Structures are given as structure tokens and as C-alpha cells.
Amino acid sequence: MSLPSIYDILDFAAVKWLFVVLALVMPLASLLTWAERRQSAMMQDRLGPNRANIGPIKLKGILHFVADALKMIFKEDFIPANVHRGLFALAPILALAPVLIAFAIIPFGPTIYPHALTQTLDPYLLATNPGAPQFADSIRLQMFAIDFGLIFYFAILTLANYGGTIAGWASYNKWALLGGLRSSSQMMSYEVAMGLALMGAFLVTGSLEPGWIVTHGASDILSASNPLNWLWLWQPVGFVLFFTAAIAETKRAPFDIPEGEPEIIGYFVEYSGIRWGMFFLAEFIEIVFISSVIATVFFGGWQVPFLDPDGFRFGGYIDQISHTSVGGWFRPLPHWLVASLQFMAFGAKVILLCMFQLLIRWTLPRFRADQLMNLGWKLLLPLSLANIMVTALVKLIYYFLTAGS
Amino acid sequence: MSAAHDDHGHGDHAGHGGSAGPVVLSVSDRHPRVRTIQVVRPGMADATFLSATAKGLGITLKHFARNLFLPLRKAALRSKAGAPDVVGRGNEIETVQYPEEKVTYPERFRGLHRLMLRDDGNVRCVACMCCPTVCPAHCITIIPEESDNHGIEKRPAVFEIDELRCVVCGLCVEACPCDAIRMDTGDHAKPVEDRANAIETKDSMMARGIRSIAKQGGEGPDWRAPGHASPSHDDGHR
Numbered sequence: 133m134s135l136p137s138i139y140d141i142l143d144f145a146a147v148k149w150l151f152v153v154l155a156l157v158m159p160l161a162s163l164l165t166w167a168e169r170r171q172s173a174m175m176q177d178r179l180g181p182n183r184a185n186i187g188p189i190k191l192k193g194i195l196h197f198v199a200d201a202l203k204m205i206f207k208e209d210f211i212p213a214n215v216h217r218g219l220f221a222l223a224p225i226l227a228l229a230p231v232l233i234a235f236a237i238i239p240f241g242p243t244i245y246p247h248a249l250t251q252t253l254d255p256y257l258l259a260t261n262p263g264a265p266q267f268a269d270s271i272r273l274q275m276f277a278i279d280f281g282l283i284f285y286f287a288i289l290t291l292a293n294y295g296g297t298i299a300g301w302a303s304y305n306k307w308a309l310l311g312g313l314r315s316s317s318q319m320m321s322y323e324v325a326m327g328l329a330l331m332g333a334f335l336v337t338g339s340l341e342p343g344w345i346v347t348h349g350a351s352d353i354l355s356a357s358n359p360l361n362w363l364w365l366w367q368p369v370g371f372v373l374f375f376t377a378a379i380a381e382t383k384r385a386p387f388d389i390p391e392g393e394p395e396i397i398g399y400f401v402e403y404s405g406i407r408w409g410m411f412f413l414a415e416f417i418e419i420v421f422i423s424s425v426i427a428t429v430f431f432g433g434w435q436v437p438f439l440d441p442d443g444f445r446f447g448g449y450i451d452q453i454s455h456t457s458v459g460g461w462f463r464p465l466p467h468w469l470v471a472s473l474q475f476m477a478f479g480a481k482v483i484l485l486c487m488f489q490l491l492i493r494w495t496l497p498r499f500r501a502d503q504l505m506n507l508g509w510k511l512l513l514p515l516s517l518a519n520i521m522v523t524a525l526v527k528l529i530y531y532f533l534t535a536g537s
Numbered sequence: 538m539s540a541a542h543d544d545h546g547h548g549d550h551a552g553h554g555g556s557a558g559p560v561v562l563s564v565s566d567r568h569p570r571v572r573t574i575q576v577v578r579p580g581m582a583d584a585t586f587l588s589a590t591a592k593g594l595g596i597t598l599k600h601f602a603r604n605l606f607l608p609l610r611k612a613a614l615r616s617k618a619g620a621p622d623v624v625g626r627g628n629e630i631e632t633v634q635y636p637e638e639k640v641t642y643p644e645r646f647r648g649l650h651r652l653m654l655r656d657d658g659n660v661r662c663v664a665c666m667c668c669p670t671v672c673p674a675h676c677i678t679i680i681p682e683e684s685d686n687h688g689i690e691k692r693p694a695v696f697e698i699d700e701l702r703c704v705v706c707g708l709c710v711e712a713c714p715c716d717a718i719r720m721d722t723g724d725h726a727k728p729v730e731d732r733a734n735a736i737e738t739k740d741s742m743m744a745r746g747i748r749s750i751a752k753q754g755g756e757g758p759d760w761r762a763p764g765h766a767s768p769s770h771d772d773g774h775r
Contacts, residue, residue, distance in 0.1 A: 496590060
């Protein structure tokens, strides 16, 4: 038995998870706490927090998230009398952990072949002869490429329900309990619509595996890097429905009746210090996660427009005999540059979608509870069912048309 | 009965109630006020919130983009929320970053007190006790003493104002017969860490003072004499 090489270690799921959570998700979510206040301020013609500094280092107030974290960590961890101590301590973890686990299915970059970093990758050779020496080691920038990837996400994120509900139950506070009930009813209602909204995407791509959706796109006629081949064009209704339901899942305005921090008392009213901070962080990590899912499923994930694995290509194709690009405009790029461009493209898409969610959160007023349920059950659910039907019908017609010819 | 049939014709433009009030479908023959009206229910466009959402997002995005990419306006142009915008290429942020930037107060803003000076640099106050008498907050303390000036009998040995008790009503300025106390520094009471530091003394208020152009003690016995003109010098009058 030989020792694992450095590439094997890097390809290990736990290592990738640590990288994603500690290097990407946590910093982004923490920065979002600052970005939200700053962006909302600028939307309202204010300046927002721009003061926190370490000596002369000010960075437009970006260090506010450090100050916030320090404050929450060193605040008194107050536990009221009569709370159920075990559940009270468990609830923030239940809110935070599922979101972090769910990141396992997100492909945050292409598969990296360490021995071919300086070469231009040959996608055709990779498809036909994966045993070639330059493909000997590979690091897949996705923790679990499982066939039921998005189902796994729904299953795991359902656990986040329990965070809010148990927090409300354990707090020994009527208002917190009501908030927890609102939380569970809202999340259960919208989970149905959210799952069904993605079904159309499954029908189009034929896969539940996010990595597969990214690398193949909606159809095999176009390259997966062509923006027209991303699912936003093929599933516009599904995209809007999923986005709406996903925002409801994050429990943020306009769907923030479970929390409603300033007016209606939410389920974490009895929490303080870092326990409350965990709920807060979970909310922002959910924003990042929802953005990642939407970027992956609907906006081509880590694909850069028109950037194939071997370089930029407009039109044209790879000749299967000579392994050269034929027709169109083609600019070959080394593998390391392609991979880093694609990695950054994923980050950019996620950040833009996060900002869009902040924009929505600070634009729309809160729904009333009955409007919330009406929207979920009477509008999103039938529309997502209709979306599935229409998608299936179009796919069936297309299948019969192409089979006949 | 006839009224009901008369109103029936209006039913064809139902749903567009608008400002004309509800569309009346029929009127009861028992009482003219009992009517059946067309109920206006939100259409699909309103029920889905889509168009309103898009419109709102457009507005906030416009503000965000303007404020993100355009430069900040000058501090003087900000802090005037509601005032007509000065045409320029600045953004719309209204925040004034206080310790570094200050808004200019209005001309007649009542602020920190000061004690005015005579031409020879002495305090104009004659310790007449009008201002502590009129002060509703009892924040002015004056201890008079005899003056060595023969024309003016008294002067304040101690003149203190507790700015924490002052309600900035300006009555002391109104009451003063000889323009000795003013509140026109255009500044406000400084924040202090100790209450004792909020007490303005005679020296600190005189340090802010300027010479007044008002003539004190009348024009003198020879005010009718030819060639006697009222003083026209104006040193530092705001």
C-alpha cells in the first residue's frame, strides 16, 4: 500500500470541504454582513458603515465584520431561565450545519489536471483516452459528484427547518414559539415549490448532478460554455420560481415573517452573543448557497462564456481526427489559466447573485402571512407544476420529431 | 325598480373604478344608498407582484448604481434633504460625516453663548441681573462686583452658564440691555466627559467675544454737540 500523493490528499472530500467553507464561504458570508448594510445604505442615499478601522487601515469600513464577530464572541452568552438547555444549544447548530454540508454538491471549479497545468487541454483526448499520462491525477473541484446531488441538497436543507423550529420551542417564550411555527410553516410550504421548480431543469438536462449540468449545459447542440446553453434561457419560469422560493427559504425580506427582527418577534428572540450570531451567519451562508445553486443550475456554474477547456472559441468545433479547432475564432489557453478563469467566474456569478438578493431584500416590503401562503401554495406551486408539464410536453414533442426524421 | 335598470348599463366598464368611485351595478328599490357595486379584485399582474417588483428593483438599482459610481457631492450640497437638487454629476448620498464635515447652521441659529467686549477689551456686562432673572432654566450665575469705571457701576466677578441646563431659548440675549451676551457663535455646546466641564466661564465666553458696535451707556452728556457722530466702525460684526 503506497502513501497517497499530494494530489490524492487535495482531492479528498474533507480537504475540499475545509477549503470551500473556510476560504470561500465563511469570508464571503461575513463580508455579506457588511455588504448588506453598505449596499442598503447606498440604495437609500446613505453612506452606511465606513468607520471600522485598524489604525489607518480603513478599507471603506470592510473591517466592520471583524468588529461584529469580535463583539458577538465576547458578548455575554445569556441563557434565560426555563429554557430547554439541550435544544437551546442545539438549535443554532442545526441552523448552521446543514447549509455548510449542502455545499458538498456545488462544483466551484473545473476538474484540475495537475500534470497538464501548463499545456492546452485536449478535451477530445480527455473524452476518448482518460488514461493518458497528463490526466493521471485529477482534482475535482466538487466534493461529492453524486447522481442525486440536488435531491441531497433538498434533503439536507430540510434539516435547517429544525433549527428555527427548535429554537422557538426551546426558548420557553410564546413569541419565539410562534416565530418558530411561522418559520416551519413557511419553509415547508416553499420547499415544495422550490423542489418542483427545479424539476423542469432536471427534465431539460436529464441529470440531478450539478457538475453534470455545468459541464453539459441544456443541450448537446451548443457548447456548455455558450450562455445560450445555460438553463436561464431554457427554464425562465423555473428560474423565477426557484429564485422566489429560495429567497423564502433563506427567511429574508420580503419573506421574513419568521424573524421580523424589528417588529414581529422571531424565533431567536432569546438568543444573544455568538449563538444568535450563528443564526445570523447561517442566514448569510444560505444566501451564498442559494446563489451558488442558482449560478450552477441556471447560469452555467463555473463556465466562462465561450471559454472551452482548451481556450476561447466562437463558433467552430474540434476536428475529431486531427484534434485541432476548425472554423470560427479560436484562441488556445493553457490549462492553469482556463481553470483559474473558470474558478473566478464562479465566484463572480455567486457574488453578483448575492448582491441581487440583497437588492431584493432591501427593495420589497414584507409579505403578510396570508399573502405568503397564497403566493406559495396558489401561485408558485401550480406554476411549477405547469412548468414541469410544459417542459415535459415540449421534450416529448421534440423527441418524436427527431425520432421520426 | 327603474333605478336598478338605469344603472345596469354601467356594468360594461366594470373593473376600472379608479377615482370615480365604485361602479354601481344595481341600486336597491328599498333605499337608494343600498347598492350592489362592482368588486375590483387584483388582476394577475397585481397578484403576482411581478411588475411592481421589477419597477421597485429598477428604482433601487438606479439609486445604488448612482451612489456607487458617481462621486460624492460636496458636504455643503449634502445635508439638505428635500431641498431642490443642485444640478451636477454627483451622487445622491445625503450623509454628512459629522466630525470631519459640518453643516452650516442657519444665520439665526442660537448656539453657544459669548460675552461681548467694549472698545477697551473689558466685558460689556454691567451685572444688571436681567439674564439670570429671565432665564427659565436658571443656568446663569452672576456674582457682581463694584466696577472701577466711574460711568459704569458694576461688572460681573463671576459669569457662568451651565450649558447642560441651558435650553437655548435665547431669552438672555433678548433681555440684555447692553448687547453683552449673544448666542450667535454658530457653534453648539461641546460634548464633555465631565459635567463640570460643560460650565462656560466668563473667560471662556469672553474669548469668543468681539467688540460690539452698540454704544454703551448712552451717547454721553454732549450727545447734541456738533460733530458728534455715531460710531461707524464695525469690527468683526457678523
